Amino acid sequence: MMDWNADLYENKHDFVAEYGRDLLSHVPENPSQSILDLGCGTGMLTHALLEKSSSVVGLDASPEMIGKARQLYPGMDFRVMDACRMPWNNWFDLVFSNAAFHWIPDQEKLLKAVFRILKPQGKLICEFGAYHNILRIRETFQASLKRIGLTPNTRFYFPTAEEYRSLLEQTGLHPELVLDFDRPTPLKDGPDGLRNWVRQFFCADLKNLTEKKRSRIFKEMEEALRDDLWDGSQWVADYRRIRVMAVK
Numbered sequence: 001m002m003d004w005n006a007d008l009y010e011n012k013h014d015f016v017a018e019y020g021r022d023l024l025s026h027v028p029e030n031p032s033q034s035i036l037d038l039g040c041g042t043g044m045l046t047h048a049l050l051e052k053s054s055s056v057v058g059l060d061a062s063p064e065m066i067g068k069a070r071q072l073y074p075g076m077d078f079r080v081m082d083a084c085r086m087p088w089n090n091w092f093d094l095v096f097s098n099a100a101f102h103w104i105p106d107q108e109k110l111l112k113a114v115f116r117i118l119k120p121q122g123k124l125i126c127e128f129g130a131y132h133n134i135l136r137i138r139e140t141f142q143a144s145l146k147r148i149g150l151t152p153n154t155r156f157y158f159p160t161a162e163e164y165r166s167l168l169e170q171t172g173l174h175p176e177l178v179l180d181f182d183r184p185t186p187l188k189d190g191p192d193g194l195r196n197w198v199r200q201f202f203c204a205d206l207k208n209l210t211e212k213k214r215s216r217i218f219k220e221m222e223e224a225l226r227d228d229l230w231d232g233s234q235w236v237a238d239y240r241r242i243r244v245m246a247v248k
């Protein structure tokens, strides 16, 4: 499993959760509903979900992320757990998830688990990376790794809307909305934005490399991507998202 740097996430990549606020607007307000925030990270959206209900649980596989969430939002219910191994049955009215599903390679297992923990009529509201998400970034990263004799081992699940719709149906979840769209995403920190991003999200590939090799990869990527993703003052990552609403 990938190690998450919770401080780097909280300081430089809080845009991930900021974008998730828009997804929150689709969550109905109802004090008696029970909500799970799946892959909650450092807990910003889990905390924001308290505006919708008083019964909110945050779950994440990373002890670092949950440690940070507990520190930031003491008193809230956070659990370290793999989403494919959730223990509940017919328990939640709503499963919410932002920017987490694409990190989970076994989507069938994940959706079966989501189905199981939802009550009948319960709802899944999630958003994550769609087909061709960060395609240019991935291509250049892969090319740089290849030059030093390595292949990437960070695996993502980025489906098309059609593919995901049929996976939901296969699991017994009725899709109300499955929409994919481009969402160019500005990165913080001017010239360092891209390398910060690569450090965070490709850390599984970088962790065994020397700092010299990492710097070389960053420089190669910056050169290759400048024309497409540098807007003169910041890096703008080529994000594509898929937004899903489905009912059990």
Ligand SMILES: C[S@@+](CC[C@H](N)C(=O)[O-])C[C@H]1O[C@@H](n2cnc3c(N)ncnc32)[C@H](O)[C@@H]1O
Residues within 6 Å of the ligand: 004, 016, 017, 020, 038, 039, 040, 041, 042, 043, 044, 045, 059, 060, 061, 062, 065, 081, 082, 083, 084, 097, 098, 099, 100, 101, 103, 104
């Ligand atoms: C980019 S973060 C998003 C965090 C948060 N939802 C937000 O919007 O800021 C992705 C999170 O998914 C979590 N994750 C990845 N695989 C998981 C799994 N199998 N079960 C639970 N969480 C997982 C990671 O640990 C990480 O915290």
